[in-house]
């Protein structure tokens with residue numbers, strides 16, 4: 001499914017719905033709308049082998065988060081701390097904002 005807009009953004013806390021990190025929460029550190037994927041802090045960590053080179057003085061194995069599909073996570077509302085679907089955005093001060101379906105609070109500041 002091609003989509004160029006994600007329901008989560010950088011800085012959001014999300015709940016992972018499937019995969020090896022199912023049930024865990026983390027903060028979105030990177031959003032890749034073109035791929036429909038996101039990178040979440042501490043989620044889907046893979047061992048990456050790094051060769052010594054101009055940028056990295058010492059080779060070895062480093063832990064790095066690999067992107068996961070945004071459709072596999074649920075946004076966690078920063079107000080009520082519940083995983084939630086995002087309600088239809090409404091306008092506030094002329095800008096569209098996301099609204100939590102649990103508590104009705106505006107998620108975006």
Ligand SMILES: [Zn+2]
Pocket residue numbers: 077078079080081082084100101102103104105
């Ligand atoms: Zn809420």
